[in-house]
Amino acid sequence: MTDRAGTPAQASDLIDVHALVRAYYELKPDAADASQRVAFGTSGHRGSSLKTSFNDDHIAATTQAIVEYRTAQGVTGPLFIGADTHALSAPAMTTALEVLVGNKVRVLVDEFDDYVPTPALSHAILLWNNNPATRAEGEADGIVVTPSHNPPSDGGFKYNPPHGGPADSDATGWIAKRANELIAGGLHEVLRAEPSAVEQYDFRSRYVEDLENIIDMAAIKRSGIHIGADPLGGASVGYWGAIRDHYGLNLTVVNPAVDPQWGFMTLDWDGKIRMDPSSPSAMASVLAHQHDYDILTGNDADADRHGIVTPDGGLMNPNHFLAVAIDYLYTHRSGWRADAAIGKTLVSSSMIDRVAAALGRRLWEVPVGFKWFVPGLVDGSVGFGGEESAGASFLRFDGTVWTTDKDGILLCLLAAEIRAVTGKSPSELYAGLVAKHGDPVYERVDAAATPAQKLALGRLDGDAITATTLAGEPITAKLSRAPGNDAAIGGVKVVSENAWFAARPSGTEDVYKIYAESFLGEDHLRQVQAEARLIVDAALG
Structure with missing residues (x-):
């Protein structure tokens, strides 16, 4: 760990946004160089234009490959697309739109030209596909332009098929292989057009207004607890104010600034700017306000991760909050199936195993990657799926699917519900779990x-x-x-x-x-x- 961890970013730490965007268009990848090829990890293709690993050619080829993949899979409905606040996200979205329109794909973009959190896009796909009237027009899928919590110099590109969650390795493997073939072929098979023929969709209102079907918003309002929500300069920035206004909550958007350099951040453990709400170093400026709120939260750039800060415990370890969330949800969601399992990745804390045993619930342990939770969330056989890296989602009150991708906004609101309903902070509740099950x-x-x-x-x-x-x-x-x-x-x-x-x-x-x-x-x-x-x-x- 560097001795600068947790200290404010300095001018020398900041990216040159103009150089980054210029490199996006000017640098051309070498198809023979493995470091410059399209490669999908657990959360899409990521890279930096300065390293010739995330450039116009990559995104044009990847989008064309997605078009060909969805056609082969019989996906004929609209494609939802949204982007986060990274500097490379806007040019990458423009590239993607040109290719989608060039291929005559029906495209839905945000009605207000707002940033789109990953969970809001997953929510949109599922709303469309679970409504017989809209589904009759063809199944929908989506693209999220985001490198999640990665540093400001990075870009990311993620495909979500009709189930709404991250694409599996069969899909991403095919897409990456085809994209690299297109790049090697000089992009001659890539179709592009002016991105004018697109439709608008209100991601924010549909997501915000639906929250009352998964979170006890009335209880939060009645309690009057003071919530602080820090978007960390990410895509949730417009959502927290909308949540406050729609539900009449005592909620403060702690820092509504959007800055592609993220100059307001404190440095992470390795001295890099990284918008990780589970990192005490990255969250140092947020932690300075921990005693000002009953619940204080943070999200990463695409809002698929959560950070929970309490007055008595500071920033909660993600594993600790997952254990508290599970213990609370499975005793406060009577509409879920009696056999709904508890989903965890195998590198998450064994405290979850002990909580599951005490609840009499089946534990469903899967490899790293949120994609593994998708089938269980879709059919209601898994009530909650969570990762040790502060990513999770769960079911609506009635036991039906909410999102099949991680939802950091949702988990932050759950922390507020827990505080409102129990009268205790999640940190206090975790102390109770430690007293019962041990202290890992x-x-x-x-x-x-x-x-x-x-x-x-x-x-x-x-x-x-x-x-x-x-x-x-x-x-x-x-x-x-x-x-x-x-x-x-x-x-x-x-x-x-x-x-x-x-x-x-x-x-x-x-x-x-x-x-x-x-x-x-x-x-x-x-x-x-x-x-x-x-x-x-x-x-x-």
Whole structure:
């Protein structure tokens, strides 16, 4: 961690917006250079125009590939498209619109030329497809132009098919392959036209007015609690004021500024500007106001992540808030199916496992990536799906789907509902869970790995691990596939009674990530982390 973490950004930290946008149009990717090819991670294609990894050619080719993919899948309805506040998002959206219109795709953009949060776009797709009248015009899908919480120099491009959530690896693999073929072919097969033939859609009003069907907005209003909402310069900036006005809440938009340089941010742990609402360093300026509000919240640039700040506990660890949210929701949502499972990624805290057991609910553990929760949220068999990185969504009061992508605005409002209904802060409620279930210590660290070792780790079978104990306890599980859906986890997870670790290769660096947790204290966690390296290194040879 740099000693500048948590300090205000300085002029030398800020991007040159004009240079960034100029590079978007001027630099042309080399199709033979792997670093300059279209590559979809768990949340779309991301890169920077300055590194020739996110440029006009990339977006034109990717949009053309999406058009061809949706046609092959029989998707004939409108395509919803929206963008966040990153500097590269506006030019990328213009490129995408040119290609969509050039291919005669029916396109719906925001009616007020506003930024569009990821959850609002997912919500729009599902509203369209779940309404027989609109669905008769053809199934809808969407594109979100965002690199999420990434630094200001980055751009991102994400496809959401008709189920409303992140596209699966089959879809993104096909789209990326086709996009790279188009770039290698000089974009001769890409159709473009002036982006004039587009329709308008009121993302904000439809999302805001529907919130009363998933959050007890009346209880929040009655309580009079003072809510502070900081958009961190992101796409939710116009939504929080609309929520306040529509429901008559005692809510202050803490910082309504939008700045593509994000000059008002404090630096993250590594000295970079990163709009991560779960990071104490990135949220330092927000934390300065923690005693001014009953609930204080933050969102990242596309509002799919949440940060929860309480007067008594400061910024909550994302795992802690997920546990509180689950415990509250499954005791306050009588309209959900009695067998609705609790969804978690396998690197989320085992506190969730213990909360699920106490509630008598089935735990549904899946690999990293919100896309795995989509089927369960759609059919109501999963009431809540959450990731350790502060992303989650859940069902409406009646047990039907809300969004199939992460919704940071929703989780912030849930924190307000919890405070209004229980009279306690989420931090206080987590202390109660600790008293019942123990106090876990959780951390993610990195370990060096060669590209060959990373490839081997991604394919490692749990049976290849020969260790029988972990930090003094018998190993109870060695997983290379997720218990919830039997999908490959792209690494391994080793579990004992009071601890676990998971190891997964990094997609961008020569390291592998070790997630670890212990219910026996920090010293035991360090022992788990040390043994995790030895166990993984031995398995890799």
